[in-house]
Amino acid sequence: MFSEDIINLRADTVVLKENRKLPESEIRTIGTLYGFIPGPQWASRIEENNIEFVYEGSTRILIRMLKKGLIDGLDLNIHVVKHYATELGYDANDFALAKHAPSTQFSYQLSTTSHPDIIRQFDAFLENAKNEIAALKRANNIYN
Structure with missing residues (x-):
């Protein structure tokens, strides 16, 4: 269940700025975090x-691997990417969306197989607190 x-997000294909116009076919190695799975846009490749x-x-x-060309x-x-790049001392503008590569939308949700009552309570909270949640998102520059 x-x-x-909870929140809608987008996974992008981020490249170095000078490579933003590369054809998708020239993007051969993609880095992502453990636990993340490639989006459906990559299935055929x-x-x-x-x-x-x-x-x-x-x-x-x-980010370091991308910056070093690995x-x-x-x-x-x-x-x-831009947030962590800045923390690492890189210019956030050195990173850009790949113009010819896909992005995908996804959302975060709670899930359970054994506690449906918690999901129902959480859904009620989301509905009852939607104005407060929207204000928190705006205050923290979280848009969806």
């Missing part, structure tokens, strides 16, 4: 075995 959507996903436990390490892109949200 899944809850209602995975089946054809012409793209490799590199998994890492740290967003910071993935991977061609990241399958992460551009805002997350």
Whole structure:
């Protein structure tokens, strides 16, 4: 059982700014976090075995790998990449969306197989507190 959507997000294909116009076919290695799965936009390239996903436990390490040219892109949200890039001392503007590569929308939800009552309570909370949640999202620049 899944809850209602908590937040809607987007996974982007992030590349170095100078590579933003590369054809999708020239993006051959994509970094993403352990536990993340490639989005459906990559299915055909995975089946054809012409793209490799590199998994890492740290967003910071993935950004360093991209900056050093060890991977061609990241399958992460551009805002997350720019945030961590700034923390690492990089210019956030050195990272851009790949113009010819896909992005995908997804949402976070709670899930359970054994506690449906918690999901129902959480859904009621989301409905009853929607104005407060919207205000918190605005205050923290979280848009969906």
